[in-house]
Amino acid sequence: MGQTLSCRVPGIEQDLYAAVQSGELKVVESILQLHPGILRRRTLHSDLSVLHIAAANGHLEVLSMLLDLGAHPNALSRQKRTPLMLAAMRGKLACIEKLLRAEATILLFDSVHRRTCLHYAAYYGHSDCLQAILQTAHSSQISDSWGFSRFVNVRDAKGETPLHLAAKQNRLDCVRTLLEKGALVSASSGYSGFLGSTPLHLAAREGSLECVRELLAWGADRLQMDSAGRTAYVVASRRHPLCAALLNPSSAEPLVWPSPLKFLSELNPDVKLLLEKALVAANRKREKKIMKGTVFSLPSPARSESVDDDKLECNSMELCCICFEQACTIEVQDCGHQMCAHCTVSLCCHSKPKTDSQCHPAPACPFCRSDIARLVVANSKTKEEIEKLGEGNHKA
Template sequence: MGNSFGCSASGERLVSAARDGDLVEAKMLLEFNPSLAKYSTFGGLNSPLHFASARGHNEIVALLLENGADVNSRNYCGQTSLMHACRYGHWEVVQTLLLYRSNVTRADYLSGRTALHFAAVNGHVRCIRLVVADFIPSAPFEVISAQTNSDKGSGPNSKNKYNQFALSKFVNKAADGGITALHMAALNGYFDCVQLLLDIQAKVSAVTFHYGTSMDLIGAGSTPLHYAACGGNLKCCQVLLARGASRLKLNCNGWLPLDVARIWRRQWLEPLLSPNSDLDIPTFAPSSYLSLPLLSVLNIARECGLQSSASSDESDVCAVCLERTCTVAGEGCGHALCVRCALYLCSTSNIPSEMSGPSGSIPCPLCRHGIISFAKLPCIEAKELKLHLSLGLCTSCILHHCDSDSSAIACKPDIRRNRVASVSSDMFCPVSCSPFPSVAIPLCSCNNELCSSVEPHEGETQDESPRHSQAILEEQDKMDGQRLPKTTCTNMFWSRRSCHREHQCNSEINS
């Protein structure tokens, strides 16, 4: 698809433009031949959308999608553009892909990782918030839980129960060896990610598989607390214990979390992880990265578009950007905003509204009232984003039942008839050299060279959370005295075959 000899030269030019962020070149090529948006490279089968998503070029991502690029296209490893955007923390690209209904539940071929795993392993908490947006209805968690537990009948209560079940199933999806997103966030010491995952029903008692685990040095059958003890972050261990993690859980090696901390020389964790510890565990408030109104404004943006045109009436101009027409209003306070500003507010805000709203509400920028959902203003013309029929399953169709009386999500029948179910990741062999590169474990050395799975991180692709965790780890290395010795891949992982396959795909993007 797009790899014919006639368009290969133009396709490679578009790939270079998508990698380098050359918007003018990309527009010129797509105007000449719009089918180039479906081009894929010969080696790793990466599309221009993969390159633009990995590099964070949001305007080129939107341009490719408008010209018919498949938002759910896979490369040779089965990785989608959403996975690449989450890997490098480009939350704006994640937002754009979700507006075009990217399938968040798809897993790669190598180890069954979803976009949630890629975001958690690198500490991109805003990407986690966006990825789970379609699973969290725009209503307080307390109300949803009370309705689900009190009534098991039909109607809205059963739909809320379905949403809760789908959220729990997605957040606790196990990748290679039974590793969940909570395991990897705890291992790397990303406290914000651990706290958010726990607030959205991540299981603190989840254990890795008793077979096939890729982290043999920690041990099969390990809980997130074992991984947090290996990583050495004190706050991650505290929040896990506060949410019900057990200090007495043994893994398949017969190790307690205390034993893992001693093996990895995390002496500062011993008083906390001791089975007879009498230390007071602090209480933690709900995560400030919860965003209840995100789903409502996402659905409005999918239905009406971003409405970027200016308004002639000054009374209808958004009070935040002073450019676009007001299209949404916060339920409760009633203040109107444009959909682009409301979407930006729900995606980036980490200031909890403790005075006037439940946990997860977003403070209104005009009156600070807690907003739990947005409503579309009347007389706003619907303008569905252009979707190509080859986009496959849309996220909304997967997560929610499309009832005839439901107006929250608009799913076109023709798209539903032409969708193709994704292949389950269970059909593929879950072997990998280093599916989750981590700075908390020793670097592997293959023939005295760094393993290709330990990917370099460029300065412009990192956000504040990895830098902060890196500074903490450097301080902890000074406390440890001497860096832990390196080990080889054969001691840590199953095979190097998948490592080479993933390196083949990623080397095109990282070149």
């Protein structure tokens, strides 16, 4: 799609479409005052409604006025695309939010690829739009009637979920968002050309190194085969040696985020940041060992580049009683035992996901063996507090 989206219609309708396309609010308002019926008129010349045009070009004021005047939020083009789908394609977040408030339906499929607005947001890499749509799905009737998990994993005509599309297009932020919301990491597609492909297969085929890393960290199975009997390693080995190195079944398995998903989704943001940094560091060491002695070198993960080390500094003088190397930054509740983020990752993350059961035992505290249900950032004593406490005890 080009930079602008328009439709050629004769006479006054052409003037209206041109004004909507360019976002000329006053002109649109004047035309609709003189010809109020034109808003609902359909012509043989127009494929898209004026609402489609406003949404696709991100003209929020025009879009709002059209909705206030009675434009239908679920207007369909000839390909059964809605204004919400076009806004998702273009990444027009404000227009998406307005359409969602106007009760635009998120569970509509176009007639070209049988894709929803969620598919389009994922395919074009607009993670903010993706999150807005998913938030609406959580709070709307979709969650109650159709099921939120089912919506996150909705398939298009090729059997591809939004995660498939995001992985194929190397949309790392969208891949991460979808996984955090419950996207199935090893779902198989149904398209005849790549039948049985998982998101990992598609990321490997396109050489999407960062997406391969992310999918592996969420438990994607390196041994899973497509209908042709190919693993993601075989797919990557033809053109993408870096991806192939990480996917090689003979190399060490990466650490993955803990299962079940609920454990991670309920983490305190500060704790999640600490664990995320520790997991990335652990997998980076693994990658260096894998690549040692080869002609390839791996770039640093994008995830680690976005982590501010200054935010993760800990002034605590208490060392982890497990490794005796890192400061205690994580506290288990309700038992109160503390350990460093690296040891927490080792305890709570497993090297290979279990496939025989959907129910995984909760990780256990290494000190008291109670189930780890909640983690918080440790409120350890700082050096100054320890010195003051020592002075107080000395005076006493």
